[in-house]
Amino acid sequence: MxxxxxxxxxxxxxxxxxxxxxxxxxxxxxxxxxxxxxxxxADGGEGTVQALVDATVGTIAEMMVTGPLGSQVQAVYGILGDGTTAVIEMASASGIQYVNKETKNPLITTTYGTGELIKECLDRGCKKIILGIGGSATNDGGSGMARALGALFLDEDGNEIPQGGGYLSQLSKIDITQMHPKLAECMIEIASDVTNVLCGKEGASAVFGPQKGATPEMVSTLDRNLEHYANIVRRDIGRDILCAAGGGAAGGLGAGLIAFTNCKMSKGIDIVIRYSxxxxxxxxxxxxxxxxxxxxxxxxxxxxxxxxxxxxxxxxxxxxxxxxxxxxxxxxxxxxxxxxxxxxxxxxxxxxxxxxxxxxxxxxxxxxxxxxxxxxxxxxxx
The missing domain is CATH 3.40.50.10350 (Glycerate kinase; domain 1)
Structure with missing residues (x-):
């Protein structure tokens, strides 16, 4: 039997x-x-790194990264048994567990630490990254992630704007000339079941913002800022992220990945079934x-x-x-x-x-x- x-x-x-x-x-x-x-x-959320590492006889690695509030946190990622595929849970770096009732504030939280994990995997020569994007504390459209990979987010005077979705209204230009040279060679498979778009009633801010601490006023501000961000992305990068299915996942990290990386979206459970x-x-x-x-x-x-x-x-x-x-x-x-x-x-x-x-x-x-x-x-x- x-x-x-x-x-x-x-x-x-x-x-x-x-x-x-x-x-x-x-x-x-x-x-x-x-x-x-x-x-x-696993289904792309918590436990995905461990499940895929176990299934492929891979290894777990740890590193200090920038947490959603800017302090250093210890995050983990996995290298699968093939040695060239990495698996990341964005919550390990930018998750809701790093904030509490008093500190959660989606106007200032950042996905920078998630970008640092991606950079580490690129530096290790990984050609593919599986990225689970549930459980975030962020609403920055993935701008922090892109920043960690070399993108510059500039105001009208050419200065970098502060991190967080609350400051995207100051964005005047995005410069991607200094982005990680290996990024274009790497395929990122996004593990997410979220199909929400970036903005609007079904967008990142309106649907997921309140659980991250957003008041109704914050939701309006964040939604407006993300729409402005999407317009600058379309003008400077040539990618339309405003209505992309899944763009609203993880506070817009889905949209940021579509804007700045070579990626595709898949159901988390389908990815784990395939790799296992x-x-x-x-x-x-x-x-x-x-x-x-x-x-x-x-x-x-x-x-x-x-x-x-x-x-x-x-x-x-x-x-x-x-x-x-x-x-x-x-x-x-x-x-x-x-x-x-x-x-x-x-x-x-x-x-x-x-x-x-x-x-x-x-x-x-x-x-x-x-x-x-x-x-x-x-x-x-x-």
Missing amino acids: KFVLAPDSFKESMTAKEVCESMEYGIRKVFPDADIVHVPM NLKEKLQGADYCFTGEGQIDFQTKFGKTPYGVMKAAKEVDPDIKVVAVAGCLGKDIESLYEEGFTSIFGIIPTASDIETLLKTGKENIARTCESICRLIKDSAAGR
């Missing part, structure tokens, strides 16, 4: 690799001789176990378990796909209609969140053991 284990991480509790290990522990209590394949997954060779590993599988911290009706909109289930069914419609989660939310019944065989919660009893996070591994193992005992009994005709 063959089991393919393809879960996402359980946030603040287990990495995807640790979930795989716990799943296997439970399965082997019932099926000690089973063929078990680990494929740690999930479909090849699903060949001949009887069961596919997946999961993440919470599963609900939104899971079918690009989340890891849904992407894994679809991949499994494309390989073989008879593969049974079982999902486990720390929390089962609303309307999971709709997921059965999509193709899931069964969905299980792992929490054994009412408890505080700290205890549940600490006991995640044993809860995963016990749940998978219980599932497998049911499978064994069913196979025996009992």
